[in-house]
Amino acid sequence: MGLDERRPVLVGVGTAEQGDDVALDEALDTVGLIVTAARRALADAGGNGLAAGIGLVAATRGTTPLEDPGRAVARALGAPARTVLAVPGIPQTTLVRHALTEIRAGRLDAAVICGGEARRRADRRRRAGLDPAETPAPGRPDEVWEPGAGAGDEMVSPAELEAGLVVPVHQYALLENARRARLGWDLDRHLDDIADLWAGFAEVAAGTGRAAFAPRTRDELRHGVPGDRLLAFPYRTWHASRWSVDQAAALVVCSVGFARRHGVPRDRWVFPEAVVDSSHAVATVRRADLAAWPAARVLERAVSEHLGTPLAEAVGPVELYSCFPVAVRIQAAELGLAPLGGRIERTLTITGGMTFAGGPFNNFVFQAVAAMVHRLREADGVGGPGEGTRGLVTGVSGFLHKPGVTVWSTSPTTTSPLLADLAGEAAAVTPLAPLASGPFAEDPVGGRVVSYTVVPDADTERVVALVDTEAGRRLAGVTDPLLAAQVMATEFVGVEVGVTADGTLAT
Helix, strand or coil: CCCCCCCEEEEEEEEEEECCCCCCCCCCCHHHHHHHHHHHHHHHHCCCCHHHHEEEEEEECCCCCCCCHHHHHHHHHCCCCEEEEECCCCCHHHHHHHHHHHHHCCCCCEEEEEEEEEHHHHHHHHHCCCCCCCCCCCCCCCEEECCCCCCCECCCCHHHHHHCCCCHHHHHHHHHHHHHHHHCCCHHHHHHHHHHHHHHHHHHHHHHCCCCCCCCCHHHHHHCCCCCCEEECCEEHHHCCCCCCEEEEEEEEEEHHHHHHCCCCHHHCEEEEEEEECCCECCHHHECCCCCCHHHHHHHHHHHHHHCCCHHHHCCCEECCCCCHHHHHHHHHHCCCCCCCCCCCCCCCCCCCCCCCCCCCCCHHHHHHHHHHHHHHHHHHHHCCCCCCCEEEEECHHHHHCCEEEEEECCCCCCCCEEEECHHHHHHHCCECCECCCCCCCCCEEEEEEEEEEEEECCEEEEEEEEEECCEEEEEEEECHHHHHHHCCCCCCCCEEEECCCCEEEC
């Protein structure tokens, strides 16, 4: 099959990781890990002289506020590249989509997309009484990408900021409890479901031999282990993404013509068939339905139409972004892979997920794509040339704010890849809940609990609830260990409560 010379293709992937077995004075910092991953990605591509044609290095910023990690990569590779830095709130898929779009349009021949974390190294150094001592990334990026402001890109609302509801696990716990209420489950069945899902991920992680953390058994995930503390009901430590890792990843993409001119072996080529996302974001408190994600459904429909078959039927191996169990469950439902509370008939991860494989902040999508590329190449080698399987990798950005769907294949169709930001379509199908606005009466205003969680608060526990009142939705909280114990044993969604003017929950 003849391929358009401007057709974008992924030709190289590289990862870098280190654990506690590396001596502290030898452990690479964030820039060192990212540069290592980028060099490995370039080596993985093979060919000759690729670096001289790399016109863009796009990097994500993790927990370390590096100014321009892409510049360090460009210099290390000897690439005359412009640099982009994407801060949290920009979907990781957006960097991939942008590079592919520029290549297809003829404005770029090749690019590196990368990101990394050295949080475990930093934690180790702090425990040893040492400064984290990160190498400053040289210079300033040519572009900095940041989320927009106001309606249409609101990751966190003023109401959530005021209530202190900005930690990811708190927000995802609200979504998780809303899912249980939607399904009509009791708490035991819900906790069983979470344990069953995560035990499957742990089993995959154990099978890879590359898990950053020791996988847990189903019983441990259901009932806890020593040191397994409450993060936000129903989540404990081993239900959450674990970002205390030293991991980096890099992808090399280019045009088909560039790959041919530089002698990149054909068995390195993996084609993007779709890279779509949405830059539209609605804060959790404003979402009318916390157990659904219409924006992800928009992406599924667009990709299915492009592929000519339902996404779930079109792909083989799958890696769903797995920061928390509810993220996997809601994605699976919206993408047609498994019902919201039904039996999961297929494996939804090839890495074992972010709890066990490791969840480097603002970088896991690249880790997942690298793993998927290796899986697809292996499948193509077994099936013979041209018999590649499609693989699916997703992203979520924030608290299920901005979905990303990527489909990869070693056997491209004649159709150009679907590359799109479907923000407008996502906004059109996302129902909003009206928020209450002051002034408020001094006496409690009655309402109904839409979702809730329980979070540790100093030496006690705090109940935080989303409440729908006649005046609109309110966030409310109360430090009450007796109530906390009660709502962790008995359903609280749907209960009639009161909310005072200052946001205190009255029961």
